[in-house]
Amino acid sequence: MGTGEELFKSPPNKACKPYQWLYKNYQQALSVVFAVDEINRDPYLLPNISFGFHLYNAYHSDEKTLESSLQWLSGQGKLIPNYSCGEKDKSVAVIGGATSALSVQMGTLLNLYKFPQISYGPYDSILSDKVQFPFLYQMASKDSSLHQGVVRLIVYFEWNWVGLVVSDDMRGEEFLWEIRGEMAKNGVCVSFTEKIPVSERTHMESHDTFMPRIIMSATKVIVIHGDTDSLMILRYSGVPIMIIRWKVWIATSHWDITMRPLYHDGHTFHGALTFSHLMREIPGFKTFLKAVTPSKYPDDILLKGFWLSAFKCPDQPEYPEQEICLPNASLESLPLCSFDMTISGFSYTIYNAIYAVAWVMHKIFMRKSEEISMGDDEYLEPHSWQLNYFLKDIQFNNSAGDQVFVDENKSSEAQYAIMNYVFFPKEIDELVKVGQFVPKTPLGQVFKICQDAIMWNWMDNKVPRAVCSDSCGPGFRKTPLEGQPACCFDCSPCSEGEISSQIDAEHCMKCPETEYPNKQRDRCLSKAVTFLNLKEPLGMTLTFMTVFLSLLTALVLGVFVKFQDTPIVKANNRTLSYTLLISLIFCFLCSLLFIGHPSIVTCLLQQTVFAVVFTVAISSILAKTIIVILAFRGIRPGSRIRMFIHPRMSIYVVLICSGIQVIFCGIWLGTYPPFPEADMHSEYGHIIIRCNEGSTFAFYCVLGYMGFLALATFIVAFLARNLPDTFNEAKFITFSMLVFCSVWATFLPTYQSSKGKAMVTVEIFSILASSAGLLSCIFIPKCYVLLLKPKRNTQEQIKNNRDSRGNLFSIGQPYTSSCGENRLED
Incomplete structure (x- = not known):
């Protein structure tokens, strides 16, 4: 039985010697020898039958492939279609087709004879078309997840700007379509796409245009999909090697990245990553390779030629042709670029293909032995077309323990080892396993990579950045x-x-x-909760000022009580003075409601208490001013104003004016009262805990009413400013109201433009300033006389002051009696 096997391609140019380029493929021939020897030694598989093979060269050429196929069909000599001069009748199958193009050329011819062809090249969906290729079988595993593994690798290293180089055929188009979709799902962009021509003519025409576009691009990571033959153009690039070194090449298992021409060094693809089929070692294969020598197989002319080329034997005509330099050398000593002791994917598939044919032959012989006698040897010899019935259903376990299917529908999905190509000094290169991609495995075990084991480049060995x-x-x-x-x-x-x-x-x-x-805007920080805290310096200062002014007001009240029977105190209406001083004490103390963490109670009391006590204070001042005017206007004979001069007149003014404010506050609290709230937006980075006024209209109504009373008091006091000084407070009241109105006129715009604690501070300061203004303008001059100038606080001094000024009280002495004074006092 013979098997067609492509081994050595034609040299790409005349400068290359025979076998100089792809003598690594000789491992494929040795895998055939190893499998056939192993089958022939098996007493169970094909007993009493010798398994044999023929080797033919395909040369990676459509013409040569067709010629080799016709030569095998016709026999050695002149090629005559449909006529055989050889021993084709003993051959039952052809194993060949390292590429889809070669398989198509062979399959087109072999299908005419219903001759089974087993392709060991990469799986191609075109070859699975049983209408076009009914007798072609593919042994390779399906690469349906290869694009996912490549993208997983790209994403792992955070690359997103990647170039794609594929062969210009249907297999390349299918991979291109799949990987583009997977890259789009993972946020990886394609910087450029190049298609490698597969024909020899376009190969040579592209040297000056194709490779410069790839190599000179700014892209640092390039994914290459194709086989060793279609990617030969990368080996002939005229681009300087130093430029190529800065690229990271991600290749598939069908491109042997270790191959290189003799005039190139191995630095070109140093650091490249390749997805190789993950498979087990065939027991005994590496031992078999170590023992292979020309002396062991003296009739193998291919081995002799390989040995001459691989070990670089000198051309010396004086040596006999049979003598080979280093006849006892071992293949193990050859560098990786010349020979690989690890079984390749192609050799593994060829090994399985030969066993598939052997198992089919086993089944055929077993069936025939049951039907006829063993003596009919001629009838027992199977025909090639008979194998097609059994091949599609054959399955077995190879010596490595893997299950093998010839049926493409049952073929398993390929698993991959991620290999790193490393070139060491002294022309030593090696493929180092750095990871694996095993589809359809439990989560977390599909993709593994050891980043520390990867060698990237000669400079810093850092992971390259491939981003746009x-x-x-x-x-x-x-x-x-x-x-x-x-x-x-x-x-x-x-x-x-x-x-x-x-x-x-x-x-x-x-x-x-x-x-x-x-500040960096890369994370969120918790906002600081802020309010006018009693423990902070500002809160402590305002509290101190509040307490101090309250105590000062209480002290003034004590002075007035102590000197309540003196003329100055009597002349200034003791009841209204006490009421005003007490209300001022509460005005100062109500500032404490604004300090500390706002609560429902403090928010309800803040504005309402402040509004009521201030209204009482202003009403008291208004009442004092009205009483003074009424007193001076009522002393004229026949004046009707006397009827309004009543001891309770001042109380009525205070109660009425304050009662109106109480009504306003009651309506405010009953409809939309103030409440505590957290202001998240007014101050950056802070949550301001403050009291919301609730009804803004009610708030400004209350303030407006106080402003109206203050303005009315100011006008009345201003009109009474020219009355006699002894009993007249109008000038002091006028000035105090001027201070009061100025403070609160300034308060409104400042309050509106303030935020957070500043807003509360402005209101407290306005309360303290206006209250202090009333206290200082109205009572401090009187306290000065009471405490420091007691001689001026006598009836005689007051009368002297009246007479010397010639005011109205010098006329009508009877009205200046004690009764008159009491009337003014009360």
């Missing part, structure tokens, strides 16, 4: 560039109040209301 745009760090977001792929972008800082905590964030997100962005 540098990553946007935390605090920034990606801004797409018009007309550019998604991987090309600008980085824009997040807007106010937003953060991005991840690298290459598409969008920034807002912080929760209780948090705010830090």
Whole structure:
């Protein structure tokens, strides 16, 4: 039985010697020898039958492949179609086709004879068309998940700007379609796509245009999909090697990246990563390779030629042809670029293909032995077309323990070892396993990689950066560039109040209301809860001022009580003075309601207590001013104003004016009262705990009413400013109201423009300033006389002051009696 096996391709140019380039393929021939020897030694598989083979060269040429196929069919000599001069009748199957193109050329011819062809090249969906190729069988595992493994590797190293190089055939188009879709799912962009021509003519025409476009591109990572033959153009590039070294090449198992021409060094693809089929070692195969020598197989002319080329034997005509230099050398001593002691994917598939034919022959012989006698040897000899019935259903376990199917529908999905090609000094190179990709395994075991074991380049051995745009760090977001792929972008800082905590964030997100962005805008910080705290310096200062002014007012009240029977105290209406001083004490103390953590109670009391006590204070001042005017106008004979001069007149003024304010506050509290709230937005990075006024209209109505009373008091006091000084407070009241109105006129715009603690501080300061203004303008001059100038606080001094000034009280002495004074007092 013979098997057609492609071994050595024709040299790419005349400068190359025979076998100089692809003598690594000789392992495939040795795998045939090893499998056939193993089968012939098996007493059970094909007993009493010798298994044999023929080797033919395909040369990676459609013409040569067709010629070799016709030569095998016709026999040695002149090629005559449909006529055989050889021993083809003893051959039952052809094992061949390292590429889809070669398999098609062979299959087109072999299908005419219903001759089974087993392809050991990469799985191609085109070859699975049983209408076009009914007798062609593919042994290779399906690479349906290869594109996923490549993208997983790219994503692992955070590359997103990758070039794609594929063979210009249907297999390349299918891979290109699949990997593009997978890259799009994972946010990886294609920087360029190049298709390698597969014909010899276009191969040579592309040397000056094809490779420069690939190598000179800025892309640092290039994925290559194709076989060793279609990617031969990469070996002939005229681009300087130093430029190629800066690239990271990701190749598939069907391209032997270790092969290189003799005039190139191994630095070219140093650091490349390749996806090789993950398979077990065939027991005894490596031992068999170590024992192979020309002396062991003296009739093998291919081995002799291989030995001459691999060990670089000198051409010396004086040596006999049979003598080979280093006849006892071992294949193990050859560098990786010349020979690999580890079984390749092609050799593994060829080994399984030969066993598949052997198992089919076993089944055929077993069936025939049951039907006829063993003596009919001629009838027992199977015909090639008979194998087709059994081949599609054959399955077995090889010596490595793997289950093998010839049926493409049952064929398993390929598993991959990720290998790193490393070139060491002294021309030593090696493929180092750095990871694996095993589809359809439990989660977490599909993809594994050992990054520390990878050698990248000769300089710093760092993972290359293959990105179109540098990553946007935390605090920034990606801004797409018009007309550019998604991987090309600008980085824009997040807007106010937003953060991005991840690298290459598409969008920034807002912080929760209780948090705010830090300066880098990469994380949210908890906002500080702030209010006018009693423990902080500002709160302590305001509290001290409040207590001090309250005590000072109480002291003034004590002085007035102590000197209540003196003329000055009597002349200034003791009841209204006491009422005003007490209300001022409460005005000062109500400032404490604004200090500390706001609560429902303090928010209800803050504005209402402040409004009522201030209204009482202003009403008291208004009553004092009205009484003075009424007293002076009522002393004229026949004046009707006398009827309004009544001891309780001042009380009525205070009660009526204050009662109106109480009504306003009651309506405010009954409809939309103040309440505590957390202001998240007024002050950056802070949560302001403050009292919301509730009804803003009610708040300004209360303030407006106080302003109206203050303005009325100011006008009345201003009109009474020219009355006699002894009994006249109008000048002091006028000045105090001027201070009061100025403070609160300034308060309104300042309050509206303030935020947080500043707003509360402004209101407290306004309360303290206006109250202190009333206290100082109205009572401090009187206390000065009472305490420091007691001689001026006598009846005689007052009368002297009246007479010397010639005022109205010098006329009508009877009205200046004690009764008159009491009337003014009361």
